[in-house]
Amino acid sequence: MRVTFTIVRRELGAYFSTPLAYVFLVAFLAAAGAATFYFGDFMERRQADLTPFFGFHPWLFLVLIPAVGMRLWAEERRNGTVELLMTLPVTPWQAVFGKFLAAWIFTGLALALTFPIWITVNYLGNPDNGVIIASYLASLLMAGALLAVASTISALTKSQVVAFVIAVGASFLLLLSGLDLVLNLFTGWAPDYVIDLVAGFSFLTHFNAIASGVLDARAIIFFLSLIVLFLFVNREIVEIKKAA
Amino acid sequence: MSPLIEVQSLRKHFGSVVAVDDISFAVDRGEVLGFLGPNGAGKSTTMKIITGYLPATDGRAAVCGHDIALQPIEAKRTMGYLPEGAPLYGDMTPTGFLDFIGRARRMPRAERKRRIAEVVERMELGEVLHRRIETLSKGFRRRVGLAQAILHDPDVLILDEPTDGLDPNQKHQVRELIKSMGDRKAIIISTHILEEVDAVCDRAIIIDHGKVVSDGTPAQLHARSPEHNAVMMRVPAGDAARTTQLLMGLPEVDRVEERARAQSSVLLMAVPKNGQFIGDLVAFTLRENNIAAADLHAEAGKLDDVFRKLTTIA
Numbered sequence: 001m002r003v004t005f006t007i008v009r010r011e012l013g014a015y016f017s018t019p020l021a022y023v024f025l026v027a028f029l030a031a032a033g034a035a036t037f038y039f040g041d042f043m044e045r046r047q048a049d050l051t052p053f054f055g056f057h058p059w060l061f062l063v064l065i066p067a068v069g070m071r072l073w074a075e076e077r078r079n080g081t082v083e084l085l086m087t088l089p090v091t092p093w094q095a096v097f098g099k100f101l102a103a104w105i106f107t108g109l110a111l112a113l114t115f116p117i118w119i120t121v122n123y124l125g126n127p128d129n130g131v132i133i134a135s136y137l138a139s140l141l142m143a144g145a146l147l148a149v150a151s152t153i154s155a156l157t158k159s160q161v162v163a164f165v166i167a168v169g170a171s172f173l174l175l176l177s178g179l180d181l182v183l184n185l186f187t188g189w190a191p192d193y194v195i196d197l198v199a200g201f202s203f204l205t206h207f208n209a210i211a212s213g214v215l216d217a218r219a220i221i222f223f224l225s226l227i228v229l230f231l232f233v234n235r236e237i238v239e240i241k242k243a244a
Numbered sequence: 245m246s247p248l249i250e251v252q253s254l255r256k257h258f259g260s261v262v263a264v265d266d267i268s269f270a271v272d273r274g275e276v277l278g279f280l281g282p283n284g285a286g287k288s289t290t291m292k293i294i295t296g297y298l299p300a301t302d303g304r305a306a307v308c309g310h311d312i313a314l315q316p317i318e319a320k321r322t323m324g325y326l327p328e329g330a331p332l333y334g335d336m337t338p339t340g341f342l343d344f345i346g347r348a349r350r351m352p353r354a355e356r357k358r359r360i361a362e363v364v365e366r367m368e369l370g371e372v373l374h375r376r377i378e379t380l381s382k383g384f385r386r387r388v389g390l391a392q393a394i395l396h397d398p399d400v401l402i403l404d405e406p407t408d409g410l411d412p413n414q415k416h417q418v419r420e421l422i423k424s425m426g427d428r429k430a431i432i433i434s435t436h437i438l439e440e441v442d443a444v445c446d447r448a449i450i451i452d453h454g455k456v457v458s459d460g461t462p463a464q465l466h467a468r469s470p471e472h473n474a475v476m477m478r479v480p481a482g483d484a485a486r487t488t489q490l491l492m493g494l495p496e497v498d499r500v501e502e503r504a505r506a507q508s509s510v511l512l513m514a515v516p517k518n519g520q521f522i523g524d525l526v527a528f529t530l531r532e533n534n535i536a537a538a539d540l541h542a543e544a545g546k547l548d549d550v551f552r553k554l555t556t557i558a
Contacts, residue, residue, distance in 0.1 A: 006347040010333070017335040017376075080331035084392075087327070088348045089320040154333045235432060244257060 003090055007098025008105065009070075015106050023065060028110045031060050034187060038118065048136055053117055054135040054211050058175050058204055061146055068168035069150025069192025070160045072099045073238065078158045086242065096235045098229045100151050100227075111136060131213035140209035141223035146171050148230035155237040178202025245250065246309060247272045248430035249294065253303035255452075256289050263289040265454035266303070271430040271447075276422060277461075278445035279434035282555050287434040288328050291404050294432070295325045303323070308398050321349065324398040328405055330389030334378030338388050340370050342395060349396045363391040366421070383414045384394050390418065394425070399432045407440065408501060419444045438547035441465070452555040461549075469545025472519040475526045476503070477512055477537040484510040489534055494529065496522050509538075514518040519545075 015021040023059025025192045032053065076082040085095055121127045150167040157163050176182050178199050186195050199205075206219040247270035256264040264286045271277045279287045292298040294305045296312045296319060305312045310319035321502035333341055339466040342363065356558075364370060366386060372380055377388060386409065393401060406422070407415040422444050433444070441448045441462050448465055450458040458465065466472060475520045479487050488500045491514045504511040516522040523542045 002350065003348060003404065006344065009347075010336075010344050013340070014333070014335050020250045050422075065521060079334065081333055083292070083297050083327040083332055087297050087320060087323075088345070089317045089350070090348055093318065 004101070004169045007090065007095060008102045011099050011102030012105060012108045014071075015068075015102070020067075020071075024106075025062060025110055025113060028060060028064055029113060031064075031069060032056065032114055032118070034198045035060070035150070037068045046163065048121050048126065048127040050117065050121055050132050050135060053078055053114075056112065058142065061143055062171050062175060064110075065143055065146040066150045066153075066164045068170060069167060070154050070163040071149050072103060073149045073234075074156035074157055074160045074163045077155075077241065078160075082238075082242070086238075092235050092238055094203065095236060096151075096231055099186055100148060100234075102194060103147050104140075104144050107147065108140055111143070113141055129154060131211075134213045134215055135211040137215075137227050138207050138219075141210065141220060144209045145203065145223045145226040145230070146174070148234070149174065152230045152234040156242060174201060175203045176203045231232060246306075248305045249432065251290070251294065251303070253306060253307075254290065254293060254300050255302040256286075256293060256298065262454055264300075265295070266532045267451070267454070267456055268303075269449060269456065269459065271400075271432060273430050273449060274427045276426040276431045276433065276445050278441045278448040279432055279437075279451065280436065280438070280441065280448055280551060281434075281451035283436070285451045287312075287451055288404055288455075291325075291402050291432065291434060291450070292327075295323060295402050295490075296320055297327075306341075321404060322398055324393035324396065325401075326393045326403045328387050329408075330386050332385060332388055332487075334376065335453050336377055337374050338364070338377060338380075338391070339456045340392060341374045345392050345395055351396060358398065359395055366394075367391045380477055381447055382409050383411065386410055386414070390421070399428055399429055400429065401425065403431070403433045405434055405436075407435065407437065415440075422502055433461045438551060440549060450551065450554050458550075458553045465547060465550050466545040467519060467549070468553070469543075469549045471513070471515060471543050471549060472545030473521050473523075474513050474515045474543045474545075475540065475544060476524055477514075477526070477530070477540045478509050479512060479530075479535055481505070481508055481510050481535050484512065487530070487537075488534070489511060490529055490533055490535075491526065494525065496520060498523060511539075523530070 036053040040055065042052050048179035065154070073082070076085065085090070100154060120134060149170055150163070151165045153170060154163040183195055183199060186198055206222050209216040209219040249271040249508045251270070252268050254264055254267045255262070267286070267290055277312065279290070281287050289298065291299045294307065299313060307319045308322040310322065312319045317393070336344065339360070342360045343356065346360060351359065358498055364373065367390060369384070370390060372384050377385060378542065380388070385548060386406070390406060393403065403422070406409045407418050419440065422433060425431065426444070426446070436443070445462060447461055449456055458468065484502070491497050491500045498517045501513045501515065502510055503513050514522065514526055519541065527540055
């Protein structure tokens with residue numbers, strides 16, 4: 001545990017030692033605010049809730065989460081420091097989990113910094129704060145699953161740009177797999193259970209299930225198990241790619 | 245007690261390419277082993293297997309009695325490793341970086357602080373402690389890499405080309421450092437600078453095409469030179485032909501070569517048969533025949549020649 005924490009510390013330090021962290025935080029907060037007020041008709045709706053705010057999170061994450069996750073392993077492999085890291089008395093799992101956790105904590109920080117909008121909505125009316133907390137949880141869980149995907153893809157390449165582009169593509173498919181846009185690729189030739197399976201992977205559906213305030217256990221387990229699954233794949237890829 | 249580093253019939257295949265082909269050796273405490281070989285011979289791959297970065301295809305490597313494949317964490321604790329090119333986290337400062345390494349190696353706070361202060365002084369990093377590593381010169385980076393490897397005062401040190409890219413002063417410094425630790429640890433260094441073998445190594449292994457082609461002390465390596473114990477002498481130009489004839493007449497002499505010709509003198513080299521010592525014999529013969537030879541001396545044999553001889557025969 002202490003070793004994992006050491007990795008988390010270093011990775012968090014790495015985010016804040018470059019302008020990337022600040023650019024990301026400002027971009028996220030600005031985009032979240034702009035989307036909520038301009039496109040979400042936050043004021044015009046005359047309702048004291050954060051539905052428009054959370055509704056844009058999946059679309060912001062689509063671009064921003066791959067940006068957070070792209071450097072995790074690609075940078076390490078490009079600089080050769082992966083050899084240093086993997087010859088320290090650190091298990092591959094500690095390295096993979098520590099890096100992921102640092103990125104997740106960083107994303108959590110970005111989410112936490114949106115607190116003024118929560119204060120605003122409480123000042124303007126009487127929102128259901130339980131739903132807001134559930135929505136934050138949904139957002140955090142979805143970010144975690146997308147980060148695990150981005151981290152895994154980052155382990156596949158030495159190029160952060162390649163990692164970013166592929167991760168955006170993968171996130172897009174995972175977010176939208178419940179929509180006709182993606183399902184139409186399968187209808188007509190794939191059996192129904194395949195279509196159901198693809199539809200069942202939709203991040204949006206699960207996100208909405210938690211964000212509605214119901215705290216759907218299945219959706220929570222869905223995101224958590226996806227995180228574990230992808231981190232496991234991540235670990236295997238790190239091991240395989242060492243020889244290359 | 246078993247040796248600190250034990251490598252048995254190690255093999256590594258990358259697809260159909262055989263990078264390491266049945267390498268075995270052992271290194272004891274107090275020994276500095278030099279790893280020589282052309283680029284791509286398998287030096288780095290062998291080191292990567294010993295340090296647990298790459299898995300071996302076959303065979304085993306053990307450090308301080310811990311098999312690297314079965315007890316990787318225990319084995320890695322006892323080792324310090326400087327990977328080729330000394331990769332470092334450029335976004336960190338040397339202090340921050342060494343602190344990270346100390347924490348990852350689970351050194352208690354007090355010990356960590358004490359050891360960081362020690363290696364910083366030893367590697368003379370004081371003036372750059374709080375600068376980002378990516379802004380440091382190559383010499384400083386290499387020293388940060390070395391500081392990282394010796395931070396926990398490991399019994400075993402694996403250094404992949406520790407002096408590569410350093411200026412002569414820095415090279416000397418690093419060699420002194422390795423020598424000063426040599427009697428307390430088991431150390432492997434890889435290099436293709438042959439003078440380094442004479443300077444720091446107790447033993448040298450030459451690897452070519454993944455195989456060990458020579459294993460012995462630097463003196464034994466010198467002895468494998470075709471010019472080992474050859475006698476060099478400078479004789480007056482007029483006596484050159486006569487000297488050559490006289491020396492060729494000796495049964496111990498294999499051949500006599502003219503190495504250089506100046507206006508008044510000629511540099512000759514008499515190569516003995518089977519590397520035997522013929523210094524006295526040559527001196528006696530010249531004196532008997534009233535040939536005024538200067539600079540008479542026996543050659544140790546150049547490591548370069550040994551290296552080429554062992555690694556170019558296809």
